[in-house]
Amino acid sequence: MTEKAISALAAALDRALVGQEDAKTGVLLALLAREHAYLEGPPGVGKSRLAEAGVHAASGSPIQLALHRDTRLQDLVGPVQLWREPYGEGQRLRHQTLPGPLLGAELVLLDDLDRAPAQALGPLLRILGERCWQGQALPLESVIATGGPERIDAYADPLEPGSLDRFAIQVRMPGLLYAQRWDCARVLLEGRVELSPGPVIDLCTRRRLQEQARRLPMPRSVQRAYVDLVLRLQRFAAGGMPLSDRTFGCAALRVLRAHALLRGASRVERTDLRALRYMLGRRLPDLTRDQFEELLAEAGRPAAPWLGPSAAAAGAAWGAAGAAGAEPIRARAGRVRSWELQPGARAPGMDEAQVERVLRALEGRFERGYAGLEEDPGGSPRSYRTLRGLDEVFDADPVELIGYLDGTRPGLPRSFRRERRRAGGQVALLRDVSASMEGRLGRWAGRVVAGLVRAGARRRMRIGYVEFNHDARRFHAGGRFFHRRYTSLLELAASSRAAGRTSYQAPLQVALNEFRARAGRNRHIVLLTDGVPVLGDPEVRRERTLARRLGVQVHTVFLGLGEHPPVLDAIARETGGLCFVGQPRPGGGLRVLGLGEGT
Structure with missing residues (x-):
């Protein structure tokens, strides 16, 4: 039946x-x-x-x-x-x-x-x-x-x-x-x-x-695999938490049981963890089906070195919560931060901490121009103000309007204040894809780019993306350089190829010309590189002058083992931007050596 x-x-x-x-x-x-x-x-x-x-x-x-x-x-x-x-x-x-x-x-x-x-x-x-x-x-x-x-x-x-x-x-x-x-x-x-x-x-x-779905039992082994999978999803989310406590402890368990019922099973099994994929469309929009299957295949393995003891403790702390179905889960798992899953690898730890440090500092600069609200007749109603004209009658408070029309209210009734959120500024991301920017450095740069795209998306900023080596290649969406197609930007950040030599002048010219063609405020350039410029003007004097004149803050991030080029510090200092220097650790990971307005 x-x-x-x-x-x-x-x-x-x-x-x-x-x-x-x-x-x-x-x-x-x-x-x-x-x-x-x-x-x-x-x-x-x-x-x-x-x-x-x-x-x-x-x-x-x-x-x-x-x-x-x-x-x-x-x-x-x-x-x-x-x-x-x-x-x-x-x-x-x-x-x-x-x-x-x-x-x-x-x-x-x-x-x-x-x-x-x-x-x-x-x-x-x-x-x-x-x-x-x-x-x-x-x-x-x-x-x-x-x-x-x-x-x-x-x-x-x-x-x-x-x-x-x-x-x-x-x-x-x-x-x-x-x-x-x-x-x-x-x-x-x-x-x-x-x-x-x-x-x-x-x-x-x-x-x-x-x-029937609510009463299906969930074995302890499935509970442990579920906790492990959620931790791996958290790691994929670069430290974010794709599931809230309410969803993790209540809603997700009901969904897993419903999935088991769809299969005609008498209890929840490991394969029912695939139901989590139907919960991540907006929680983890960048997660593909193949990536989810890889995470699921690794979930529940006893010796996952990157999880550490907290994951095992979290699985053991489930108790009877999973069997009850509606009871919140009280397990506390340690924070795991990473961008991509590498089973069997060392815990990245400090690598991710440095990524977070760079992102927090740059996000603070974006915050200064956060998209504010301005009054607009076509916007959304957000608060009340005094009625200004008959064209606002339909937005008026009905009780106060009746009192005003009857003459029992001395003042004008309240009406909705309609407001629209202003654009939150523009940021151009310039990513070095020369031959030396590959492997670990390329992945680190990809994390920074993806993190900045998400930070800009939260503030409705228009973002432009340029990949450069000896030349500069700009990417358009809908015929525009600055746009809000954040998903396409995240795809670009994950699929770059390293080749060629390095020039600072070419990407800065491209980005500044785009800024010059449009008005606005709260404008930023983030330059990520690992090399010394060997083509064009290595001092980019004209570009520094133009950035100051246009009011564009240029933030520089240098990744590499050698001395960072002094011109990067000069660019950030003269334009009011931030300068970062990251060096790979001998045993893996990266650390930030310099952080500030200039160095």
């Missing part, structure tokens, strides 16, 4: 959408685990169709809400009813909230979550996390939300990883053509897609499946 019901659900999703197997599995896991799912992808890939098919096939009472920049909290939880009642010798105005669509639904489809303004998004995420409203429990089981990719500029602020943590399932949906799924694309031409799939299981069956 269980296998038949699950097969019927999977078949309904297959009839509704071609391809997108990961997204379909993610939707099924969310429905069986009573968790929320977030599907991200460009327009036209079937996000809304898949979400709608999932909630209809599960025989819920689905509610579909399309979010936009003017979405208010009342549109989600219900409208406000106003009435007058006698009070002494006069009257007073009373109000109550009528139950809205979100308060009575079991399954909800939220379209365009990334377009919701902060005024509605904050309470919405709180409802999703607590499943209650004003102290009353809600029948809410699962919410399936859709959103566009990060690189699309919109009026709303980009969704932060912390905001999306309420969504245990996070899957990215590339288009079939982009992913080169030509076999699936041909099916679209044949028209073999069901337009409106109906329910395939009833409410009792759905709840019985959810209860």
Whole structure:
């Protein structure tokens, strides 16, 4: 009976959408685990169709809400009813909230979550996390939300990883053509897609499946492998934590059990750890399927030298928490920082500490020009101010507006203050790819570039990328040098090839010409190199003068065993930038010898 019901659900999703197997599995896991799912992808890939098919096939009472920049909290939880009642010798105005669509639904489809303004998004995420409203429990089981990719500029602020943590399932949906799924694309031409799939299981069956998933046992060996895998994912994230404590100790365990139920297993096994991949679409966007499989293959091995004793202690500290399912896990694992997994290698330790040191210092400079807020009629409502004109009536507080129109309120009513986040500046990353920049130095430079891209992304900075040796090669996205296509920049940082000799003048000319062609403030250049310039002007005098005139801060990072070129210190000192000197250690790793404005 269980296998038949699950097969019927999977078949309904297959009839509704071609391809997108990961997204379909993610939707099924969310429905069986009573968790929320977030599907991200460009327009036209079937996000809304898949979400709608999932909630209809599960025989819920689905509610579909399309979010936009003017979405208010009342549109989600219900409208406000106003009435007058006698009070002494006069009257007073009373109000109550009528139950809205979100308060009575079991399954909800939220379209365009990334377009919701902060005024509605904050309470919405709180409802999703607590499943209650004003102290009353809600029948809410699962919410399936859709959103566009990060690189699309919109009026709303980009969704932060912390905001999306309420969504245990996070899957990215590339288009079939982009992913080169030509076999699936041909099916679209044949028209073999069901337009409106109906329910395939009833409410009792759905709840019985959810209860079966919740009761599946998880052996201690799987628990230890799970902790080990999460530690390795943390290491891949360069010291970040892809899973919050809430997700690690509660939501992920329910997802693992739901995955075991999908397989028809009687308990959670090691292979069910693959369900974590459906939770990392936005938590670890750079992690590929092959990289995840490598991490999974290494997880749980007894002698992983880079984990140290803390990993074994973390696995032993699980106790009975994993078996209970809903109890938070209290294991505390030591912090492990690294960029790429090298099984059997020494713990990098100081290497990663130096990377963090460089990134923190440069990030502090970016912070000075952090994207602030400015008032904009097309922005998101963030606060209140006094009504200025009749064109703002629809943004006015309804209670105060009625009092003003009745003459019982002496002043003008409050209206939303709409604001838009300003651009956060520009930074050009100049990376040396000459013949000597290979192996360990190249990987270290890649970590710095990737870390700076993430730091710029948090501040909505436009980033340009140049690779140089004896020549300079600039990379464009959408015809622009400075852009916010952060994912493509991370891919470039991970795939450079070393060849040729070194010239400082060529990359600085390219970057400064781009700065000269556009106005702005909070502008930075980060120059990463390991060699002495042998081509062009080694002192780059004209470029230093131009950088000062344009107000561009040039930060230099030199990696190598020899003396760093004095010109790097002069460039940083004259432009108000920072200068770093990193030297490889004899036994492995790198250390920073100089740090400051000049050296």
